[in-house]
Amino acid sequence: xxxxxxxxxxxxxxxxxxxxxxTSDEYDRLVAMLGRTxxxxxxxxxxxxxxEHCSYKHSRPxxxxxxxxxxxxxxxxxxxxxxxxxxxxxxxxxxxxxHNHPSAVEPYQGAATGVGGILRDVFTMGARxxxxxxxxxxxxxxxxxxxxxxxxxxxxxxxxxxxxxxxTVAGEVVFDPAYEGNPLVxxxxxxxxxxxxxxxxxxxxxxxxxxxxxxxxxRDGIHGASFASEDLSDxxxxxxxxxxxxxxFTEKLLLEASLELIHSGHIVAIQDMGAxxxxxxxxxxxxxxxxxxxxxxxxxxxxxxxxxxxxxLLSESQxxxxxxxxxxxxxxxxxxxxKWDLTAAVIxxxxxxxxxxxxxxxxxxxxxxxxxxxxxxxxxTPEARESDDIKRRRAENVHAIAERxxxxxxxxxxxxxxASPTIASKRWVYQQYDHTVRTGTxxxxxxxxxxxxxxxxxxxxxxxxxxxxxxxxxxxxxxxxIAVAEAARNVACTGGRPxxxxxxxxxxxxxxxxxxxxxxxxxxxxxxxxxxLGTPVTGGNVSLYNENPAGAVYPTPVVGMVGLxxxxxxxxxxxxxxxxxxxxxxxxxxxxxxxxEYLQRIHNVVAGAPPxxxxxAERALIDALLQAIQAGVVRSAHDCADxxxxxxxxxxxxxxxATPTGAHVDLTHWAGLPVxxxxxxxxQARVVVSTPDPDAVLASAAEHGVPAAIIGTxxxxxxLLSMRIGERQLTVSVAELADTYxxxxxxxxxxxxxxxxxxxxxxxxx
Amino acid sequence: MKFGIVTFPGSNGDYDAxxxxxxxxxxxxxxxxxxxxxxxxxxxxILPGGFSYGDYLRAGAIARFSPIMREVxxxxxxxxxxxxxxxxxxxxxxxxxxxxxxxxxxxLKFVCAPVSLRVENASSNFTSAYxxxxxxxxxxxxxxxxxxxxxxxxxxxxxxxxxxxxxxxxALQAAESYNxxxxxxxxxxxxNAGGNVLGMMPHPERAIDSVLGSADGLPIIESILHRxxx
Numbered sequence: 001x002x003x004x005x006x007x008x009x010x011x012x013x014x015x016x017x018x019x020x021x022x023t024s025d026e027y028d029r030l031v032a033m034l035g036r037t038x039x040x041x042x043x044x045x046x047x048x049x050x051x052e053h054c055s056y057k058h059s060r061p062x063x064x065x066x067x068x069x070x071x072x073x074x075x076x077x078x079x080x081x082x083x084x085x086x087x088x089x090x091x092x093x094x095x096x097x098x099h100n101h102p103s104a105v106e107p108y109q110g111a112a113t114g115v116g117g118i119l120r121d122v123f124t125m126g127a128r129x130x131x132x133x134x135x136x137x138x139x140x141x142x143x144x145x146x147x148x149x150x151x152x153x154x155x156x157x158x159x160x161x162x163x164x165x166x167x168t169v170a171g172e173v174v175f176d177p178a179y180e181g182n183p184l185v186x187x188x189x190x191x192x193x194x195x196x197x198x199x200x201x202x203x204x205x206x207x208x209x210x211x212x213x214x215x216x217x218x219r220d221g222i223h224g225a226s227f228a229s230e231d232l233s234d235x236x237x238x239x240x241x242x243x244x245x246x247x248x249f250t251e252k253l254l255l256e257a258s259l260e261l262i263h264s265g266h267i268v269a270i271q272d273m274g275a276x277x278x279x280x281x282x283x284x285x286x287x288x289x290x291x292x293x294x295x296x297x298x299x300x301x302x303x304x305x306x307x308x309x310x311x312x313l314l315s316e317s318q319x320x321x322x323x324x325x326x327x328x329x330x331x332x333x334x335x336x337x338x339k340w341d342l343t344a345a346v347i348x349x350x351x352x353x354x355x356x357x358x359x360x361x362x363x364x365x366x367x368x369x370x371x372x373x374x375x376x377x378x379x380x381t382p383e384a385r386e387s388d389d390i391k392r393r394r395a396e397n398v399h400a401i402a403e404r405x406x407x408x409x410x411x412x413x414x415x416x417x418x419a420s421p422t423i424a425s426k427r428w429v430y431q432q433y434d435h436t437v438r439t440g441t442x443x444x445x446x447x448x449x450x451x452x453x454x455x456x457x458x459x460x461x462x463x464x465x466x467x468x469x470x471x472x473x474x475x476x477x478x479x480x481x482i483a484v485a486e487a488a489r490n491v492a493c494t495g496g497r498p499x500x501x502x503x504x505x506x507x508x509x510x511x512x513x514x515x516x517x518x519x520x521x522x523x524x525x526x527x528x529x530x531x532x533l534g535t536p537v538t539g540g541n542v543s544l545y546n547e548n549p550a551g552a553v554y555p556t557p558v559v560g561m562v563g564l565x566x567x568x569x570x571x572x573x574x575x576x577x578x579x580x581x582x583x584x585x586x587x588x589x590x591x592x593x594x595x596x597e598y599l600q601r602i603h604n605v606v607a608g609a610p611p612x613x614x615x616x617a618e619r620a621l622i623d624a625l626l627q628a629i630q631a632g633v634v635r636s637a638h639d640c641a642d643x644x645x646x647x648x649x650x651x652x653x654x655x656x657x658a659t660p661t662g663a664h665v666d667l668t669h670w671a672g673l674p675v676x677x678x679x680x681x682x683x684q685a686r687v688v689v690s691t692p693d694p695d696a697v698l699a700s701a702a703e704h705g706v707p708a709a710i711i712g713t714x715x716x717x718x719x720l721l722s723m724r725i726g727e728r729q730l731t732v733s734v735a736e737l738a739d740t741y742x743x744x745x746x747x748x749x750x751x752x753x754x755x756x757x758x759x760x761x762x763x764x765x766x
Numbered sequence: 767m768k769f770g771i772v773t774f775p776g777s778n779g780d781y782d783a784x785x786x787x788x789x790x791x792x793x794x795x796x797x798x799x800x801x802x803x804x805x806x807x808x809x810x811x812i813l814p815g816g817f818s819y820g821d822y823l824r825a826g827a828i829a830r831f832s833p834i835m836r837e838v839x840x841x842x843x844x845x846x847x848x849x850x851x852x853x854x855x856x857x858x859x860x861x862x863x864x865x866x867x868x869x870x871x872x873x874l875k876f877v878c879a880p881v882s883l884r885v886e887n888a889s890s891n892f893t894s895a896y897x898x899x900x901x902x903x904x905x906x907x908x909x910x911x912x913x914x915x916x917x918x919x920x921x922x923x924x925x926x927x928x929x930x931x932x933x934x935x936x937a938l939q940a941a942e943s944y945n946x947x948x949x950x951x952x953x954x955x956x957x958n959a960g961g962n963v964l965g966m967m968p969h970p971e972r973a974i975d976s977v978l979g980s981a982d983g984l985p986i987i988e989s990i991l992h993r994x995x996x
Binding site: 155158159162163164165247248249250252253256340341430431432433434435436437438439440441442453568 | 775776777778779781782785786815816817819820821822875876877878879905907909969971972974975977978
């Protein structure tokens with residue numbers, strides 16, 4: 001069929017091509033594929049599908065190196081979400097996704113629609129969402145703009161998830177000047193399904209109708225995908241209209257209607273119309289099924305008159321789905337949607353001819369051969385070269401940094417670290433998230449990992465997001481290994497066997513050799529850790545171009561980990577609970593302070609090598625810990641991470657503010673280490689355990705070759721945390737630790753409720 | 767005994783309410799669809815939490831006009847029990863089943879946390895399984911939970927023993943404000959004049975299993991069973 005330009009469409013000029021973000025090579029490739037000049041509609045389609053956000057053109061060759069299989073992996077990367085089997089005929093679908101760029105210019109809607117998108121990715125697999133997580137990064141809270149972004153993102157995430165009724169159970173929030181202009185907002189969703197109800201987004205069956213479902217299509221979010229594929233600049237603010245607007249009530253209707261559709265047997269495939277909207281969902285479903293499709297844009301339910309095919313195809317209006325139904329079942333599909341007050345319109349069909357075709361009534365406005373629209377996207381392997389500045393920073397002798405006078409009392413340092421917003425309690429955040437709805441949350445936010453029970457079984461899943469961007473900045477390979485290892489350790493601390501991960505790779509502009517080096521090294525490190533810990537990658541998201549004129553964010557390879565707890569009896573909490581319990585340290589203390597929160601917070605230094613990550617030791621630690629937990633001898637287990645051993649012990653005595661305890665520990669065995677390294681160094685593969693039966697814990701550790709030592713006793717009566725190191729006795733009141741840790745963020749947010757913050761925030765009240 | 771749990775399109779606590787009745791007590795429960803007029807001969811109606819019709823306008827303002835609510839109001843007027851939780855409480859106030867209104871939390875923020883409550887009336891149809899002045903812990907999760915009414919109404923509620931629950935400090939909460947939303951006179955739950963409608967912001971249906979942290983909500987459903995079956 002002949003493709004004709006629409007009257008009124010702009011002529012294709014080099015300037016227009018450049019405006020669409022295509023390089024001249026990419027444009028030539030397009031012309032060669034078509035054998036002619038593209039129409040305006042075709043140019044728009046390709047600019048979206050070949051954007052970084054949709055095509056992964058700078059990351060896919062690297063992602064292919066990640067381990068993705070295990071006997072229990074039912075669906076690996078390439079679908080809307082990954083799926084793993086958890087026994088009892090049940091499976092977990094899960095995925096993480098970024099909404100960084102939109103959140104940078106419109107935090108409330110940007111973050112909210114991030115949650116909406118990831119929910120849809122999971123329920124389109126046939127899974128009912130049972131938990132949400134997130135991973136957030138902001139600049140320093142000293143800045144009014146950052147406080148506005150932080151408050152807006154948290155409210156957006158909360159309002160959306162709360163309304164849909166999915167508990168937000170865990171996450172991480174990090175504050176660092178490196179994220180000043182580019183906040184990172186990664187949202188993860190976890191859903192439960194019966195194995196046999198797994199639904200894929202693979203178009204098939206010639207003659208089957210393609211149906212647009214849910215909200216009508218408007219002019220919002222056009223070019224959102226390409227916006228997310230460029231650096232932020234002062235001009236980004238003007239692109240605020242590219243940010244979509246969320247409607248969680250419609251999402252809730254769509255969720256229920258979609259699950260009903262999937263279970264009805266009337267449909268063969270379903271996919272969210274997310275980034276690049278209708279065009280990406282239809283082209284991807286066609287490509288997965290290797291079939292032809294035709295879409296008639298005149299049939300797409302639109303919010304306003306006169307929308308062009310270009311706009312209808314590229315709109316990122318939220319809460320829409322694309323469904324391939326069985327031929328003849330259109331009325332059944334319609335009836336299900338009407339029950340939920342949603343519309344359904346047949347807008348195209350699967351065809352025998354190998355072509356991706358868009359028509360507007362009688363006029364063909366776009367046509368691509370076969371599935372080449374998806375498969376012909378160029379792939380890039382740019383030059384990778386480490387930045388000299390980072391090499392220098394890593395090599396810096398951080399041990400030579402002189403202590404500040406106040407550090408004569410290490411308890412001053414401890415309180416300073418507990419007041420760091422990155423370490424301090426995030427209750428101000430998660431209190432705004434409904435984490436108890438659906439009555440599955442056994443361990444909610446604030447612990448090592450969240451635990452959500454699987455109804456009608458005795459099992460539960462453990463969930464956690466993790467990453468230390470400063471580690472990845474100073475050594476991307478080691479940083480990514482640690483991200484996986486720490487997430488696994490957190491999951492194991494709750495009694496969960498780490499099963500699989502979803503990843504969110506947040507990096508700068510890959511065309512810069514030093515950024516591509518970071519990406520390449522981080523993916524390599526992540527692969528090593530996933531292999532060593534037996535946790536394949538089942539999918540994820542890559543977000544590049546997270547930079548602004550002031551520079552790139554820290555490379556931030558976020559890991560979303562799912563673990564399985566074999567019995568509710570083995571669910572373990574992070575904090576001490578019982579007087580007289582022994583405190584056992586699994587793992588060893590070292591003289592590593594590079595890349596630590598201590599250096600950043602106390603000395604304003606970002607330098608040194610991150611702590612060494614020994615993957616065999618991590619695996620042994622997890623095995624020893626799980627064996628002890630399953631033997632019933634572990635009362636609590638808490639990962640030793642940001643801020644080191646002293647912060648971990650402080651958290652153990654007061655992270656649960658309602659039931660504070662106290663502890664006396666003796667670290668004389670490590671008196672040979674500098675005190676700051678012993679207390680605040682971030683050596684990996686360490687867990688603080690409390691136990692009524694220390695011998696059994698030590699035996700488990702010995703069996704797996706894990707160093708372990710009894711370091712103290714839990715005791716609430718004194719109201720103190722005291723630490724002996726040789727002749728030195730350090731003591732601090734638990735009440736002071738608790739006040740510092742729990743009130744740090746509320747105090748900052750309260751103090752800053754200035755006129756300016758209020759004015760900024762009022763933008764986002766909906 | 768048969769419980770009916772109303773499902774508005776934006777309800778999200780309907781599942782938890784259903785499970786609390788069926789799993790928690792082994793009683794029968796059915797969902798009642800908002801577009802229906804049929805109460806399916808249930809003995810007790812639960813108006814669950816959620817965002818009934820999105821609640822972008824005012825929580826519960828549209829729900830009161832739904833077909834099922836006409837039947838729920840008639841059910842209440844017959845003296846039959848209605849348990850209205852969170853969004854259900856908001857709807858019950860909008861529908862005139864209970865006096866007063868639930869306004870935006872004083873903090874202007876959504877709050878999800880366990881709260882301590884004192885049982886103020888331990889002899890009602892919904893609270894007889896509690897001890898008088900018993901302190902219990904239930905989760906809250908709402909953005910619009912600040913109970914408000916005129917002074918005369920508040921005096922009458924108190925005078926008639928119709929304040930069922932109040933937010934109350936316990937030993938561990940002393941450091942913090944115990945009233946999580948700024949409700950007048952710390953009111954967390956109230957009864958109608960007939961004692962057959964209870965509206966409350968905290969979620970008893972989320973506290974029926976100690977594995978989730980609290981089973982303090984179970985006595986509410988047990989109380990209903992004793993009284994209605996008796």
